[in-house]
Amino acid sequence: MTSLKIEDLSILLVEPSSTQLKVIIKHLKEEGIASIEGADSGNSALMILSDYKPDLIISSMYLPDMTAAEMIVKIKANEELNDVPFMLISSETRFSALDPIRQAGVVAILPKPFDHDNLRRALRSTIEFIEPEELELDNYAIEALRVLVVDDSSMARKHIVRVLNNMGITQITTANDGKAAAELFQATGEAFDLIVTDYNMPEMDGRELISHIRNDRQNTFIPILMVTSESNETRLDQVQQAGVSAICDKPFEPQNVKEILFRVLNG
Template sequence: MAAVNVADLSILLVEPSATQLKLIQRSLADAGVNHVEGLSSGQEALDVMERFPPDLVVSAMYLPDMTATELVHAMRQHDTLQAVPFMLISSETHFNALDPIRQAGVVAILPKPFGQEELRRALRSTMEFIDPQELELSQVDLDDLRVLVVDDSSTARGHIKRVLSNLGMSRISTAQNGREAADMFANSSFDLIVTDLNMPEMDGLQLVQYVRQRLGDAAVPILMVTSEQDATRLASVEQSGVSAICDKPFEPQNIKEILARVLQQ
């Protein structure tokens, strides 16, 4: 468990509904959070964050002046805000609406209404992201581990890279799609591949097949991080030789357990 205390978290809550704002503030207080500032618009939030960066931003999906996706993308373009964790609370269920914000790298997506245990779990993920415990493996030196992160979203690449760096990995290369990753892997040696599934030119499934079949490398661990919900497509990924599949957004503790398993194998 991370050393940071939930009571010490400074949270910026962006919610246009005054009623929902009070309800969420009450739920956060019940979870032990002492410092919550409520705002109603995305631009207000950006203005406040530039002066006083919070530990966590919690936002509704639809704001008066922008969407939560636009807000998180604006944060990721800002030097002092690009690493601030972002949590979405929304009644939105459509895949096409939620997938862009999953790709942007959020610590959690909570439904409206959410349960108190769901909120506590999301806050634990936030604390693990802010103050992570390095991954400890008996047979693997993380400093020497050569990692390739593959995602067509620069925001997602940055998020995954930050999580892996927090776990103690420093030799991290990135690729924008499977084709670029395949060229890099064919000419360099990597100890771990972390890849998205849906990408242009060559997707994650084709990349796994290229590594396993074309190059004949059955040993390198490949972790698929995806928001894909199609069961048939996921079954094809599982059968392709991928080492593990992880949801977007992923919990730091979950990815630590997956990495510990696949790397020590």
């Protein structure tokens, strides 16, 4: 049982609009959060972070000196800060703008204006990320579960691995695209209990990897979880037909992932 509560969170809020800053602070205070530090630019946020490590960073997409995507790259490059959960609040809807944020590993992306219930859920996801509860399975000893994580984004791989580590899964092998994963799968004698893969990758994408495992390798039993920001229904239907066990959206929310893993691994 987690001891950290939503009202205990310390938050760095990066928002250039004073009006929007007040609106978001009002919502956070309604959740009982009192420790909120404000910044109006990316550089001012980085300066604050050099002296103060919050429990959560909440940011707008477009800042006077950089985008949230550029800021999160700088944060993830800092070993002392790369484990701080990051939440985006933005009216941006373009896939090309949001995908780098999703790939970086964030706890939530909320629209602007956002629904207060969605904010509360995102804050709960933050708590789960900071103080995770171990996944309990009927058919596997969690510490013995062997997982292959496949993603061409190093930040996404690190985020997924950390979420899985937090659940008690430690035997994790990574690959940076489907082709490398297929080679690992063959070289290890298919010694994995679960594959977690992205969709959009060079060399061999997620759908092709699933098809290779199900058809070329004739392995129909290993659970395959696809974690993707893909929204094209036709392409997702093709993934379903290829034999994926479950599809999970990016951001990779711990509680959602835990429920999916419990279903596919106990099924």
